[in-house]
Amino acid sequence: MQVLQVQLEVGADPAEVGRARRWARSRLVGSGIGDDEPVAETLILLISELVTNAVVHTGCPAVLRMLFGAGTADAGTVRVEVTDTSAAPPRPRHADGEDTNGRGLELVDGLADRWGWQPEGAGKRIWCEVDRRAPEVASGAYAPVSYEASCVVPRPA
Template identity: 60%
Template sequence: MQVLQVQLAVAADPVEVGRARRWVRAQVLAFGADPGSPFAETLVLVVSELVTNAVVHTGRPAALRLSWPPDPAAPLRVEVSDASGTAPAPRHAAASATNGRGLELVELLCARWGWCPQGSGKLVWCELDRGPLAGGGSAREHGMLTA
């Protein structure tokens, strides 16, 4: 089984997060999936969180990679690499906080996630099941997206 892989270079600018989201939506279409599906919406949210972490917290360029197996039972893998060797650490944000929930969302919505050192930086990865999500629903069902 050949896995389709696509990669996007992300500049060290927070504006790039929006470009990464648009790119992911285009890839969903290119792979023949419905860009309005709960899976696609969740994928865009997860990518947004991981790319934001890489760009905002490091101030350096990053790389985004999607690995899309043709088997619909196989998970889609998202990888974001950056130049910081600092380990990602989920925070528990206060209810009134407007940020600080990125990795909590990734943990909730993905079947698996982790990280590993890569050169002088790191690679953060997650896998999304293309059926019902490991967290028990899509981002919309968890109230993280609105219509």
């Protein structure tokens, strides 16, 4: 199986998150994932959360990497990795009510098919995988319809 890997160095500035999203969107299209595919919006949200966490919580530069056709599921898997130079492990938090922070890893856990992290050198690598063939939504279940501003707005299917 052939794997396509692309990567972007991200500065320690929160403004870099927008640049990472634009870069990732162009790479998704270049890999054959259309802007109109639901998986594209899911991947952009995951990238936004992981890059934001790396930049905001560590204050360090990071490297964003996307691998197409790599993963445990099949050739339709997209793997996103963000490495940084902070040895501090990711700390999932639970946001309450009106909190404006603390939902990032909960979103990653809810949207990715798999995710995790491991130490790498003096820092760490946080990764997630999304299978392009999403399971069908059962009748009566909720399906995400918008990922604007890093939130999921469900509606009845």
